[in-house]
Amino acid sequence: MAASHLLDEREDDRPNGGYHVMVTLEDRTHTQATPTGRPRPSTATPSGDQADDKPDSSKPARLARGFRKALRKNQDYVRITIPNSRVSRLPSEWWKTGIAFIWAGFNLILTTVMITVVHERVPDKSVSPPLPDKFFDYVPRVEWAFSVTEVNGMILVALWFIQWLFLKHRAIVGRRFFFLQGMLYLYRMMTMYVTTLPVPSMHMACAPKLYSDSHGKFKRVIQLVSGGGLSITGSHLMCGDFLYSGHTVMLTLTFLFIHEYSPRSCLWRCYHVFCWLLSAVGVVCILMAHEHYSVDVVVAYFITSRLFYWYHTMANNQALRGSPHNYLSRTWWNRVFNFLEKNVKTTVPCTFSWPLSLPSACFKNPCKSYSIVQSARDD
Numbered sequence: 096m097a098a099s100h101l102l103d104e105r106e107d108d109r110p111n112g113g114y115h116v117m118v119t120l121e122d123r124t125h126t127q128a129t130p131t132g133r134p135r136p137s138t139a140t141p142s143g144d145q146a147d148d149k150p151d152s153s154k155p156a157r158l159a160r161g162f163r164k165a166l167r168k169n170q171d172y173v174r175i176t177i178p179n180s181r182v183s184r185l186p187s188e189w190w191k192t193g194i195a196f197i198w199a200g201f202n203l204i205l206t207t208v209m210i211t212v213v214h215e216r217v218p219d220k221s222v223s224p225p226l227p228d229k230f231f232d233y234v235p236r237v238e239w240a241f242s243v244t245e246v247n248g249m250i251l252v253a254l255w256f257i258q259w260l261f262l263k264h265r266a267i268v269g270r271r272f273f274f275l276q277g278m279l280y281l282y283r284m285m286t287m288y289v290t291t292l293p294v295p296s297m298h299m300a301c302a303p304k305l306y307s308d309s310h311g312k313f314k315r316v317i318q319l320v321s322g323g324g325l326s327i328t329g330s331h332l333m334c335g336d337f338l339y340s341g342h343t344v345m346l347t348l349t350f351l352f353i354h355e356y357s358p359r360s361c362l363w364r365c366y367h368v369f370c371w372l373l374s375a376v377g378v379v380c381i382l383m384a385h386e387h388y389s390v391d392v393v394v395a396y397f398i399t400s401r402l403f404y405w406y407h408t409m410a411n412n413q414a415l416r417g418s419p420h421n422y423l424s425r426t427w428w429n430r431v432f433n434f435l436e437k438n439v440k441t442t443v444p445c446t447f448s449w450p451l452s453l454p455s456a457c458f459k460n461p462c463k464s465y466s467i468v469q470s471a472r473d474d
Contacts, residue, residue: 184440187266191435195273202280206341207319209284211312213335215304216291223293230382230389236296241384244342245325247377251349251370258353263448268356270435271410272348275402278428279344282398283336292337296385301334340387343378343395350374351403358445406432411442 225231259265259272294301305311315333322330324341353370357363378396381387405423408415409432415421416433426432 185264185267185443186438187264188270188438189266192266192270192273195270195277195435199273199277199280202277202284204316204320206280206284206336207316207324209288210319210333210336211315213287213291214301214333215306217301217335218291218293220294220297220299225293225295225297226388228295228388231295231385234383236298236385237380237383240380241386242327244346244377244380244384244386245327247373247380248342248345248349249325251346251353251373251377254370255349255353258357260450261447262356263446264443265450267439267443268352271406272352274431274435275406276348278402279348279399283339283341283344283395286338286394287336290338291335292388294334295337295388298385299334300332302332337387337391339395339398340381340391341395342381343387343392344399346374346377347396347399348403351400355407356443356445410436410439413440 259268262268302315305315318330319333322328324331350370350373354367357366378392381392382389405426409421409423415423416436418424423429
């Protein structure tokens with residue numbers, strides 16, 4: 096007895112796009128018994144001399160005919176499902192990006208609420224003068240410097256938003272940005288609450304305290320959120336949110352994302368240098384305006400850069416995620432990280448695409464369907 100295994104691999108019609116293999120088994124008897132009980136060669140198989148007389152070129156044809164004949168005779172098959180290897184290793188999953196956006200917005204609003212709470216605890220300048228700062232000892236205050244900081248910040252945010260729109264994998268990059276932004280707001284809310292520093296300069300005019308006026312505090316929260324927390328919009332008149340600097344966070348975070356998700360060509364390097372100058376000048380102008388202590392800026396840069404590097408180290412190295420020796424996985428937000436990056440199986444490449452694509456129907460020839468109908472009528 097001999098078995099011939101025929102494999103037919105074809106794409107399944109099911110929605111998951113998998114494959115299946117049909118295994119067909121054929122039993123063929125090579126010897127037949129004569130009435131006298133002696134075996135004699137099968138009539139289906141030629142003798143060795145006859146096979147040698149025919150050219151070798153006919154063997155593939157005979158083999159193909161045998162396969163087709165076996166497929167017609169044997170209808171039983173075993174279906175073996177094989178996973179589809181064409182599954183995307185970088186799925187968009189916009190719903191996760193939406194959750195990360197809600198996370199960032201929630202912490203932003205919670206931070207503004209905390210600013211109104213901390214503002215009530217800031218000591219008066221006559222009671223607690225500004226703390227000594229080494230940078231302030233050597234650099235006098237420049238009045239217009241803080242406006243430069245906020246203008247640079249708005250330019251960086253606009254550049255990053257435009258760059259993000261043209262990224263091919265904008266959903267993955269967007270949820271990374273929103274998650275880190277929410278984390279930084281959360282840490283800032285905690286630091287400003289546990290330690291309330293006095294104003295860094297005597298020029299600062301803080302809004303009057305409201306104490307038990309809940310309605311007035313709610314109006315201040317709305318005003319602060321609507322104005323983007325910027326002084327040039329007149330929305331930020333409260334004090335107490337010094338440790339650490341929120342302006343330094345945005346200047347640093349936007350530059351890091353601009354640099355990470357852009358090519359490394361010569362032209363793009365010039366763009367990186369320009370963005371770095373905007374970020375660096377903005378941070379220095381915070382200190383030149385005496386709006387924050389030097390420690391506020393240093394802590395903001397350290398937390399922002401370390402959090403960015405930790406997250407992307409874990410995201411870009413697949414071996415670290417399941418390694419028992421990965422101490423980065425001991426962070427308290429590791430479960431959230433695994434949720435956001437679960438289906439991202441490779442490093443996100445710096446590829447660009449149009450943010451809005453026209454429907455495929457717009458590119459079809461409108462006369463094609465008409466010609467098919469016309470040809471059918473002619474027949």
